Amino acid sequence: MKKLIKLLGVIGMSFILVLSLIVPVNAQEKPKIKKEEMKENFMNMEIDEKTTEKLIMKLENGEELDSFKKEFENIEPYETIEEDLEITEKFVYPDGSRKIVTIEATPNGITTGKISGGDREAGTYWYNWKDAKVSASWGVITASFYADFEGSRGFGRINKARDPSISVLGGTFRSKSLDRTRINATQYNDAVAQLYFVAEGLQDIGSTTVYLRLRVPYNGNAYAKMQV
Template sequence: MKKIVGGLMIPVLTLSLTTGIGSVQASENQSSVEKATEVKGNINIPAEEIVSLKEFLATYNVDVVTQEKLINKLENGEIWDSLKPNVEPIDFIQNSDKAGNIEQIEIYADGSVAATTIEPTTVETFEATPSVPGMIQPMTVTPGTVTGGSGYKAYTKAQVRRDTGVIDAYFYADFTLVQGGMDFIQRVYGHKLIGRGGTTTFTGLKITRAKETQDYKSSATLDFKFTPYRAGAVSCWLKLYVGKDGYSSAYSY
């Protein structure tokens, strides 16, 4: 996996920024998606999902031939490289818009891609020391509405998101960074799950630790299941971490 800090890609293990991402811990890194039984044979993926998958791939300049190969993989019950936790991207592209939001695109050997959105570091109003514990995931958070005062920064409707084309999951969060104090998450809400080449089932969205402690960041988790067509359901999650005057995300899918 990879870590991104301040826009730089550092090899290590999609709301991550300049601070440490509460990682997919090494002991729990194995994505359950990879454990799904690969069912060989023709799978009938609905036409509208194929169109949506191709539109997603075309957005990231995946050529038509590669699009067809990737669709064929799904129809044969095979998992894209972008969904396998032990497969590293072969290339990275970074785009930014006028608002300063940064999109990190991971490109894999089979042509699949994963897109995450990164908040610009310039949004911070006070200096914070980066913290990088454990294995780190790519950045996936956009900040929403940001307000601040002396020694704090409040984020409203920040989006935590990771989109691989096959699975697109996100939720919103309101949280506050307290300079030199304990950061906290007020609420999480507005989740959405999209499955292409399979179905998604929501199982929970909750704050798992409301306030940062000396040892642990505050956190929230979106849990869901993804069921590839003609294969068993697998457990997936997307997490938000807030602490050390920064925020980050981790995922398993």
């Protein structure tokens, strides 16, 4: 029951798209932007020309796009498209930046989790989050754990994962395990911490395996998903 989560180029800076078009310079200077390539990427995300210019100017000034700010991490998608086993969620942020998340999944269920609490520090292209609570619910099933992790341009790492908590209303669970299945992110694979268990005594379906995963990308913000 595997799922593949693909962050398809975000103009909210899925850093894969945007950061690759920012040329590092001296810390006292403004970053250099490959404007034409970035314009093309933004237009492909259905961002109009005026907004595209504003976003590029924001990046040139070393500012963070709204799609990567913690205050907007729980924003709801403006459009959700479901086709067979693929779910696409589209997000738009106050400054006009956008993000598209496409999920390929098993037919049972996937729900978006939350990362909250703890102590979070962040700069333009980096963040460090300690004692963060990773949580999600699906019907009568609720699960959570705590984690320390960090990320920046070309770097993602989960330092700790601990204190799992599971609730199955009207049922039980077994085979609980919490592991960092990939400690360091690579260019093609997120760092992953995974809480696994089997929920039992559920009405209609009896039992099901559950995965709550924290994913820290090589470029971009951490996120959480629950697969049932």
